[in-house]
Amino acid sequence: MEEQIMKRLMKWLLPCVCLVTLATGCSDSDGEGTPERQGKPITELTPDENKKELENIGMNLLSKINPDDHAVLLKTIARFDEIIPSPEIYSVLKSVGKVCADTDLSEMVSLASTRFAVVDMSYGTWEYNESTSQWDNKETGQKGEVTYKFKVDGTAATIHATYSDKTIRFEGRTVPVGVSMKVTLGTDTLAELNSSINMNEAETQISVNSSLSASGYLFGVVADINNNNSESMAVVTFSKDGEVLVSLAANGIFDSNLRFDPPLKSAAGELRIMDDLRVNLSCSDLQKIIEEDRKNDPTYEAYHKRMADVYNQYIHGELRYAESEYVVANIAFQAYAEDDNGDGIINDNDDWNIEPLIVFSQDGSKYSFDDYFSEVKFQSLLEQCEALVNKYVKLLK
Numbered sequence: 001m002e003e004q005i006m007k008r009l010m011k012w013l014l015p016c017v018c019l020v021t022l023a024t025g026c027s028d029s030d031g032e033g034t035p036e037r038q039g040k041p042i043t044e045l046t047p048d049e050n051k052k053e054l055e056n057i058g059m060n061l062l063s064k065i066n067p068d069d070h071a072v073l074l075k076t077i078a079r080f081d082e083i084i085p086s087p088e089i090y091s092v093l094k095s096v097g098k099v100c101a102d103t104d105l106s107e108m109v110s111l112a113s114t115r116f117a118v119v120d121m122s123y124g125t126w127e128y129n130e131s132t133s134q135w136d137n138k139e140t141g142q143k144g145e146v147t148y149k150f151k152v153d154g155t156a157a158t159i160h161a162t163y164s165d166k167t168i169r170f171e172g173r174t175v176p177v178g179v180s181m182k183v184t185l186g187t188d189t190l191a192e193l194n195s196s197i198n199m200n201e202a203e204t205q206i207s208v209n210s211s212l213s214a215s216g217y218l219f220g221v222v223a224d225i226n227n228n229n230s231e232s233m234a235v236v237t238f239s240k241d242g243e244v245l246v247s248l249a250a251n252g253i254f255d256s257n258l259r260f261d262p263p264l265k266s267a268a269g270e271l272r273i274m275d276d277l278r279v280n281l282s283c284s285d286l287q288k289i290i291e292e293d294r295k296n297d298p299t300y301e302a303y304h305k306r307m308a309d310v311y312n313q314y315i316h317g318e319l320r321y322a323e324s325e326y327v328v329a330n331i332a333f334q335a336y337a338e339d340d341n342g343d344g345i346i347n348d349n350d351d352w353n354i355e356p357l358i359v360f361s362q363d364g365s366k367y368s369f370d371d372y373f374s375e376v377k378f379q380s381l382l383e384q385c386e387a388l389v390n391k392y393v394k395l396l397k
Contacts, residue, residue: 035321035323035324035326037053037321038052038053042321042324042326042328043326043361043362044362045328045362046360046362046363047360047362047363047365047367047372050328050329050360050362051372053321054277057273057276057277061245061246061273064240064245065103065240067101069214069215069216069217070100070101070214070215070217072185072188072190073096073097073100073183073190073191073214073215074097074100074101075152076152076157076183076185076190077093077094077096077097077183079150079152079157080093080148080150080157080159081093083128083133083135083150085122085126085128085135085148086122086146086148088122089122089146089148089159089161089181092111092116092161092179092181092193093159093183095107095110095111096111096181096183096191096193096212096214099111099212099219100191100212100214100215100217103238105219105236105238105246105248108210108212108219108220108221108236109221109234109236111193111195111210111212112195112208112210112221112223113170113175113197113208113210113221116163116175116176116179116195122146123141123142123143123144123145123146124137124138124139124140124141124145124146124147125137125138125139125141125146125147125149126138126146126147126148126149127148127149127150128148128149128150128151130151135148143165144162144163144164144165144176145160145161145162145163146160146161146162147159147160147161148160152185155185155186156185156186157183157184157185157186158182158183158184159181159182159183160181160182160184161179161180161181161182162178162179162180162181163176163178163179163180164176164177164178164179166178168197168199168206170197170199170206175197176197177196177197177198177199178195178196178197179193179194179195179196180192180193180194180195181193190214190215191212191213191214191215192212192213192214193210193211193212194210194211195208195209195210195211196208196209196210204226205224205225205226206223206224206225207223207224207225208221208222208223208224208225209221209222209223210222216240216241217238217239217240218237218238218239218240219236219237219238219239220235220236220237220239221234221235221236222234222235223235230253231251231252231253232251232252232253233249233250233251234248234249234250234251235247235248235249235250236248243274244274245273245274246271246272246273246274247271247272248269248270248271248272249269249270249272250267250268250269250270251267251268251269252264252265252266252267252268253265253266253267264286265285265286265287266282266283266284266285266286267282267283267286268280268281268282268283269281269282272322273322274322275322275323276321276322277319277320277321277322278319278320278321278322279317279318279319279320280316280317280318280319280320281315281316281317281331282315282316282317283314283315283316284314284315284316285314286314288310288314289310289311289314289315292306292307292310293307293310300351300352301335301337301352303352304335304352304353304354305335307335307354308333308334308335308354311333311354312332312333315331315333316330316331317330317331317356318330318331319331319358326361327361328360328361328362329358329359329360329361330358330359330361331356331357331358331359332356332357332359332366333354333355333356333357334354334355334357335352335353335354336352336353336354336355336368337351337352337353338351338353355368355369355370356368356369357369358372
C-alpha cells in the first residue's frame with residue numbers, strides 16, 4: 001500500500017512537472033506596484049488567461065532548445081552503438097544521449113547516481129579496425145581508464161573515460177566514487193561528464209555531485225542524502241549558455257526507523273522556471289498519510305472521501321509567477337467516481353478514485369488536472385513539443 005501511495009503522488013505531480021519543465025519565458029513586470037502579465041495585474045488574471053500565460057511560457061522554452069546543437073553528439077553515440085565493445089560504457093552514453101535529446105532531468109538524476117556499475121568495465125586504449133570490424137587493443141593502460149577510438153563519416157572520434165578504484169554500495173550496485181567521460185569528434189569536444197559520490201564512515205550520509213555539459217547546455221545534480229533523521233537535499237539544474245532555464249530544489253527528512261522504502265517522513269520542493277514561474281509542493285507528514293491509508297472504511301466511497309481529506313491536510317501545492325509572492329493557484333484533492341463500465345451505474349468498487357485539483361485564487365474556481373491541462377487547451381504547446389521531438393528523432397536516423 002505504501003508503494004501505491006508513492007506512485008499515486010508521483011502520478012499527480014506529472015501534469016505539473018511535464019508542463020513546467022517545458023516552461024520559461026518573458027516576465028512583464030514594470031518593477032513597481034503589482035506585477036503585470038498580458039497588460040493586467042496578475043491578481044486579476046482569469047483561469048483562461050493563466051492558461052494562455054502557462055502555454056506561452058512553455059513555448060518560449062521550447063524556442064530556446066535547438067536539436068541541431070546535439071546532432072553531432074547523437075550521431076557519434078549512434079555510431080558507437082553500431083560497433084559497441086563495452087556495454088558498461090554504452091549504458092552511460094545512452095543516458096547522456098537521453099538527457100540531451102529529451103532534456104530529461106530524471107534521467108540526469110539516474111545518470112548521476114547509478115549508471116556506473118564497475119563490474120567487468122574495460123580499460124586500456126582500443127581502436128576500431130574498419131577493415132576487420134574488430135576492436136584492437138593498442139595499449140594495455142591502467143585499470144580505471146579506457147579510451148575508444150573510431151570514426152564517424154571519416155572523422156576521428158574518441159570516447160575517454162576514467163573511474164576510481166574506490167567503490168561504494170549505492171542503491172544496490174557497486175559504483176566508483178568518481179567518474180569522468182569526454183566525447184570528442186575531430187578537435188571538437190561534444191560532451192563532458194563528471195560525477196562523484198562520497199559516503200561518510202557511518203554510511204548514513206551520501207553526497208552526489210554530477211554535471212554534464214554538451215554544446216552549451218549544462219545539466220547538473222547536487223545532493224546530500226542523510227539517513228539519520230536529518231535533512232536531505234537535492235538540486236537539479238538545466239542551463240544553456242550560462243542561463244539557468246529550469247531548476248528543481250527538493251529537501252526532505254529520512255527516518256531510518258520507518259518501515260517503508262524510501263523511509264521518507266516529510267518532503268518539500270520548488271520547481272523554478274527562469275525568472276518566470278515557481279511551483280512549490282510539500283508533504284508535511286508522509287507517515288501520517290500511510291497510517292491513515294491503513295485504516296478500514298465500510299465502503300470504497302467512504303475510503304476515498306476520507307483519504308482526499310487526509311491529502312488536503314498534509315499535502316500543499318502552490319503556483320506563482322516568479323516576480324511576485326501572489327499565489328496564482330493552489331493544489332487540492334477530491335474523491336470522484338467514474339462509470340468505468342459505461343452502464344450508467346456507479347458501483348462501490350474501483351469506480352472510485354482521488355484526483356488533484358487546481359484552485360485559482362482569482363475567483364476560487366476549481367478544475368481537475370485532466371480538464372485544465374488537457375490536450376485541447378494546450379494544443380499549440382503540445383504541437384510545438386511534438387515538432388521538437390520529431391526533429392530529434394530525425395537526427396537519430
